[in-house]
Amino acid sequence: MTLILLQMRPALGPLLRWAERRKLVAAHGPDDLGYALHAILAAAFGEHAPKPFVLLDPPRRRERPGADPAPQLLGYTTRDAAALRAHAAAFAEPEVAEALGLDGLAAKAMPERFPAGTRLGFRTRIRPTVRRDRDGDRTRTREKDAYLAALDPYEGQPAPFGRGEVYRDWLARHLAAGGAELEGASLDAFRLTRSLRRGRERHLAQIPLPSQKMKGAAGHPDATVTGVLIVRDPEAFAALLARGIGRHRAFGFGMLLLRPPE
Numbered sequence: 001m002t003l004i005l006l007q008m009r010p011a012l013g014p015l016l017r018w019a020e021r022r023k024l025v026a027a028h029g030p031d032d033l034g035y036a037l038h039a040i041l042a043a044a045f046g047e048h049a050p051k052p053f054v055l056l057d058p059p060r061r062r063e064r065p066g067a068d069p070a071p072q073l074l075g076y077t078t079r080d081a082a083a084l085r086a087h088a089a090a091f092a093e094p095e096v097a098e099a100l101g102l103d104g105l106a107a108k109a110m111p112e113r114f115p116a117g118t119r120l121g122f123r124t125r126i127r128p129t130v131r132r133d134r135d136g137d138r139t140r141t142r143e144k145d146a147y148l149a150a151l152d153p154y155e156g157q158p159a160p161f162g163r164g165e166v167y168r169d170w171l172a173r174h175l176a177a178g179g180a181e182l183e184g185a186s187l188d189a190f191r192l193t194r195s196l197r198r199g200r201e202r203h204l205a206q207i208p209l210p211s212q213k214m215k216g217a218a219g220h221p222d223a224t225v226t227g228v229l230i231v232r233d234p235e236a237f238a239a240l241l242a243r244g245i246g247r248h249r250a251f252g253f254g255m256l257l258l259r260p261p262e
Contacts, residue, residue, distance in 0.1 A: 003110040003242050004077050006050050006084070008100050009070040015040060015099040032193035032222060034251030037073070044092040044100055045084050050075025052244030052255035054125050073100070076242055076255065081107035113238055118231040119183065121261040125224050126246050127253045128170045143247070145221045146170045163190065167223055174245045175229055179236025185227030192219030222253075228261045 019025045019036035033055065041049035053075030077084065088102050097103070114120065129143040147166045151159055164187035172182040231237045244254030 006075045007106040008073040010073050010100050018099050043096045044088045048079035050077040052249040054255040113234040114231045119261045121259040123226045123257045127248045128167045178240025179233030180229045183228040185225050189224040191222050193222045194219050
């Protein structure tokens with residue numbers, strides 16, 4: 001299986017107008033745009049839309065006077081780039097092609113395997129949650145911020161750890177299950193965002209908010225982590241890279257972006 005890394009530079013104005021007309025963004029409060037991006041990628045590429053993917057904010061500096069650089073949309077797919085372009089050319093609506101910047105679609109093949117012992121730098125945007133049954137009932141499972149879940153035994157007491165430590169442990173477990181060892185990581189950014197999804201009746205609704213203990217908190221954890229990992233099982237790591245980390249991978253979370261280790 002050859003993994004393909006896609007790169008697009010979407011135009012956020014047209015993308016948001018497309019999503020708002022279809023009610024694919026939250027009416028109130030912060031929206032991580034995950035469902036809107038999921039929907040427009042499907043409109044462009046059908047069942048071969050990249051997953052996982054991530055929208056990267058543009059750099060703060062200007063590339064040239066008077067012009068703001070566009071964000072980047074990166075994603076993994078196993079579909080040949082030429083086939084994706086052909087599908088989009090045949091079936092994507094013009095406004096979808098404009099919003100995603102499909103004229104500038106770029107692609108490259110990733111290495112088939114990384115040998116055991118390879119050190120890789122990475123960046124990933126994750127939704128670090130754990131699933132908890134309510135009163136032991138698996139039909140009433142809810143997601144909870146991994147940090148808040150770790151605080152449960154310390155209710156009313158100072159916690160002996162911080163959010164970054166909990167998220168590093170969460171990430172280390174997911175990497176270990178995917179054939180990699182976490183050498184080190186830092187929490188670079190954190191915020192709370194709201195997410196949308198389609199329910200059983202196919203109606204679009206906000207994903208229920210986790211129980212929050214922080215005053216003013218109103219969303220799901222949205223964390224960006226950078227670090228270094230070591231490949232231990234090449235086959236398992238290849239599968240992890242294609243699959244992504246954690247939940248909400250179809251909505252902009254869990255993609256491992258690789259870079260040289262520092």
